[in-house]
Amino acid sequence: MRFDDRKKRILSAIVETYIRTGEPVGSKTLSEFPEISVSPATIRNEMAALFEMGLLEQPHTSAGRVPSHLGYRTYIDSLMMAKPLTEDEKDGIDALFNISDPDPDKLLSDSAEALAEYTGCAAVAMTTTPSYVTVEHIDIVPADATTVVLLVIASNGVVKSKVCRLGFRVNTGIADFFRKFANDRFAGHTLKEISAEFVKSVSVQLGEYSGVFNPLIVGIYELCKEVYDGQYYLGGREKLLTYNEYSDRALEIMKLISKRDKLGPVIGNNPTGVTVFIGKENSLSQLAGSSLVVARFSIGENDCGTIGLIGPVRMDYSRLIPHLEYFAEKLGTLLSITYQRITGDENG
Amino acid sequence: MRFDDRKKRILSAIVETYIRTGEPVGSKTLSEFPEISVSPATIRNEMAALFEMGLLEQPHTSAGRVPSHLGYRTYIDSLMMAKPLTEDEKDGIDALFNISDPDPDKLLSDSAEALAEYTGCAAVAMTTTPSYVTVEHIDIVPADATTVVLLVIASNGVVKSKVCRLGFRVNTGIADFFRKFANDRFAGHTLKEISAEFVKSVSVQLGEYSGVFNPLIVGIYELCKEVYDGQYYLGGREKLLTYNEYSDRALEIMKLISKRDKLGPVIGNNPTGVTVFIGKENSLSQLAGSSLVVARFSIGENDCGTIGLIGPVRMDYSRLIPHLEYFAEKLGTLLSITYQRITGDENG
DNA sequence: GTTGGCACTCGTAAGAGATGAGTGCTAAAG
């Protein structure tokens, strides 16, 4: 049986109509489409063929047809016409990102929120740190009699700081000593290496001062971990409530996607560009009724994170995929600007 | 009509049973309570009296009774026996907070999450900064060729930092100049004063260098604003979905409570201790079907924030009020420890 | 004051049609 042009047009029409209305699509409705214009009976024959081919499903005998997961897959991969963003939409997104010297973490969480707002789906934004990234430099800055600021500068340009309050007065001598000690032990090591055990072994080397400096050592550990773990932000979870597909599963899905250890591995290992996981294609069985649309973004050439959408299988792919693509590109550009200055200077 | 002892016992039983089951309570059910032990008919007479007094409501003629808002109020204010926390529960909460040198912001967001987990309600944690708090000191620390860390230390002990990436190389001379300049202009001013206009006027004073240093000036403004605005964390929004009271209103409520500008004023102006707002007592009409239980916490003697629970009017007040009280106390203690060291040293 | 009895109310669950959207199949027309 050939998957001819008319079958393609019919499948497209079914997918698009179902996405729009959420109701199974019948032969009569389709016969009114100008690009089809054959009688309902003919369409029924074609639909029976598409059903045979596994592209359509039937909720029950007397209902219309609904795309199967394979139907969606075929539609997305070869039939769909992506709706490019209008200039207005681009401007709107650009305006969101129009901040100078943004905090990268905030940028990410704002992106998740904005993406959710724009798309009506739950949105996730996540960064990953490659395992080759090392600690480049550690600094300790007295800020107050007993307060210091710890800084960890990683080789990928990420800088994190933490205010540490100590139980003793810190003078420049102490700060200098600790700075040298910390850099001797930590600088050059990959973030991945800096485990709790590693930190403990470093702490031991401080001998009798180990107790005194422990808060700082732990602070460094926490900062390294923070950089290595990256971020995970989820925005617009509550958007899922607007789809009746989730009427009884909303709580379960919302809990699931809130946890990085659940969703992270699923969305963090994709090729560049936009990837779509439709329903049962997801490795998590709880997501069988949902689709994920994910896009990687990168700082310069270095892939560094993922943004994604979570919504019902019946989502408007033709609109959302270009949107997500634009967001990812924009986010990458902005992060590149943020991080570029350092590398620029280092090379120069 | 006297609100005698038996009426009180009946009202208590109705409130407690309704909280537990969510079903209107009938006279037969009540007659089986050992502390009541009169016939259903007698109870019906009493219930009619309680209805007259405005303490009970009837969903419809042939249903049992449900507490009115006044009924809940009476129960909470004078009838309820608070269930003190068990040692196990206290230990569980203590364990959550058992971290050394916690980041105050993280402490707050973790508290909101934990509180939600413990209580099954949505939980909010919020800090407010009194308007008399001033900028005590500003510091700028070169971290890298073109990267500096800005520090704002406020008079209430709060320290915030921000990594700023600049377009030029920063040496100690530049850093010293800017540090002096910034402290001359900002230190001593209240955080409240430091508005966008204020910052602009400061920037102008830099003359030809205004453009170069603007990112730093803006950074200071942002940090001051961050300290002054305080935090607002909401945890466990999705818990509301478990109550069928919210089956159709969940989205609306979740949106509402996510916004500090909506919920903040409502929960931020209460006396010390635990305050309960029952349903329509809330100034926000959308919360007419919800109750808020809020508690203030303080650093030392200084009131500094609020934690609260949002849930259906039918919530287990006798358990939740002591829980919230314990959380608030614990949170205050921990924050006091975190901030005390500085003040301790400054006075010494 | 308390209680048993009883008629009454009213929400809910269950069952019976009626409706109608949509189908598959067949046979005739193109």
Next chain:
DNA sequence: CTTTAGCACTCATCTCTTACGAGTGCCAAC
């Protein structure tokens, strides 16, 4: 061989009715 009209059939959904039962208010008796 493809397309189409016709027709019987399926099945979710809606409405209407009925039955049920939990709970009430009131009254008379204890």
